[in-house]
Amino acid sequence: MKSISMKVNPLYSDVDLSIVFQFEFTKGDCKVGEAMVSTYSMDNGVTYRKSLLVPAAKVDKCAVIDQFDIIGDLEELCMKKLQHFLKVIGMKEIHAGYELNRKESM
Template sequence: MMQSISMKVNPLYSDMDMSIQFHFEFSKGDCKVGEAMVSTYAMDNKVTYRKSQVGTQASIEKCAVIDRFDVVGELGEVSMKKLRHFMKVIGMKEVHCGYELNRESVGN
């Protein structure tokens, strides 16, 4: 089922809160079925140090907040899984929901 939903990601930079935001568009075939907006933030200045053959690297732990999530019908669960997987792949330590879930019924 996850393969039947495609996801397009558009990264944006917000000068106002100095964060990177991602706009997601979900489609099934040629039909758009929903979209989401996610903001990323540094987590309380937590820095992780990793040692490698090249030297020591510092990275700041980041989290994501889902600001908006609008997906049609039962496709919301699959779309949310794809979105959360993407956020984990790009290194988000935590993903939080800062939205009210908006799903339209297919029958309406």
């Protein structure tokens, strides 16, 4: 996974009140693809946690992959990297709202 670099640009969408992440994948100096992911709060997904100081509410969130365009046979590697990032930032569920698009050249 280290041969592919991933640049993340978070954006806020006023339209649907979500955080949208724009991803750019590169291998060396060459861009090999890009992705767009929207994140949303899940209905009835509030979990209350007790911390040492005050009780806190955690809202469960999900991610929807809106766009995923990767060159050649790097799709699986880029998708693993993308899913790992989404799990690290706390996405409980990840859904695909796209059709996989292969690009032979960018």
